[in-house]
Amino acid sequence: MQNLFTLNNGYEIPNLGLGTFRLTDKKEILSSVTYALEIGYRHIDTAAIYQNENEIGTAIKQSGIKRQDIFITSKLWNSEQGYEKTLKAFDETLNKLQTDYLDLYLIHWAVKDKYIETWKAFEELYSKGVIKSIGVSNFQIHHLDDLLNNSKIKPAVNQIELHPLLTQIELRNYCNDKNIYVESWSPIAKGKILNEETLLKIAKKHNKTAAQIIIRWHIENNLIVIPKSATLARIKENFEVYDFKLDNQDILEINMMNKNQRIGHDPDNFNF
Numbered sequence: 001m002q003n004l005f006t007l008n009n010g011y012e013i014p015n016l017g018l019g020t021f022r023l024t025d026k027k028e029i030l031s032s033v034t035y036a037l038e039i040g041y042r043h044i045d046t047a048a049i050y051q052n053e054n055e056i057g058t059a060i061k062q063s064g065i066k067r068q069d070i071f072i073t074s075k076l077w078n079s080e081q082g083y084e085k086t087l088k089a090f091d092e093t094l095n096k097l098q099t100d101y102l103d104l105y106l107i108h109w110a111v112k113d114k115y116i117e118t119w120k121a122f123e124e125l126y127s128k129g130v131i132k133s134i135g136v137s138n139f140q141i142h143h144l145d146d147l148l149n150n151s152k153i154k155p156a157v158n159q160i161e162l163h164p165l166l167t168q169i170e171l172r173n174y175c176n177d178k179n180i181y182v183e184s185w186s187p188i189a190k191g192k193i194l195n196e197e198t199l200l201k202i203a204k205k206h207n208k209t210a211a212q213i214i215i216r217w218h219i220e221n222n223l224i225v226i227p228k229s230a231t232l233a234r235i236k237e238n239f240e241v242y243d244f245k246l247d248n249q250d251i252l253e254i255n256m257m258n259k260n261q262r263i264g265h266d267p268d269n270f271n272f
Contacts, residue, residue: 013043016219016227018228024050024052032232044072053096074093081115086121105122126153159182159183164196165192165259198254212240215238
């Protein structure tokens with residue numbers, strides 16, 4: 001089954017989760033999350049801005065799986081940053097997810113002049129035990145330097161856009177040195193690279209799909225990975241990556257696909 005990574009506070013996170021970005025149809029969310037939990041996923045990633053926390057909470061409740069056996073991540077949206085706003089937004093997220101704690105709560109983007117104050121609210125919530133781990137998303141090195149110089153608690157995770165076209169080596173090395181786990185969003189680059197010759201060749205070699213090769217590449221690079229899909233067959237396919245390993249040559253060839261090419265927003269040029 002899934003591997004667990006141990007975060008810098010000793011808390012464990014499954015290294016593969018279900019991403020739910022842009023899943024807004026209520027029936028689709030319920031069926032996707034329900035099916036993912038049925039086949040073995042134990043890590044669900046959402047965010048306030050996705051507007052699907054309530055349905056995800058319902059699917060988790062109805063699954064019959066113990067709450068402590070499911071790792072739930074959500075994220076604070078930009079307009080809710082600031083100390084008091086953060087506390088209020090967190091309560092709303094808990095209510096929607098129908099739980100009394102989060103396993104991981106992330107600052108979604110580094111809103112200038114707001115994220116330090118926001119982090120102080122995160123630290124307070126963490127000290128109360130209603131968040132088991134706190135982290136950030138889309139933070140660059142200069143954001144992390146600033147945060148580390150103005151905080152008591154180090155982020156456990158930095159969730160960033162990361163895939164074979166954007167390997168983020170410098171940022172990954174920085175996070176590794178600071179003992180901050182990197183989590184990959186858009187790990188398959190929205191499917192844009194599934195027909196790349198390199199990946200198809202490696203997939204044929206291992207009798208796997210290109211998507212499975214990419215997910216395995218993330219895992220073997222010690223990255224937490226959250227592929228998103230609403231298609232049940234793909235949700236299953238994305239999870240079937242624990243019965244094989246890539247060799248060093250495979251990893252090297254995939255690493256060489258890097259073009260520093262973003263699919264999503266640039267954290268330093270995002271209109272907040």
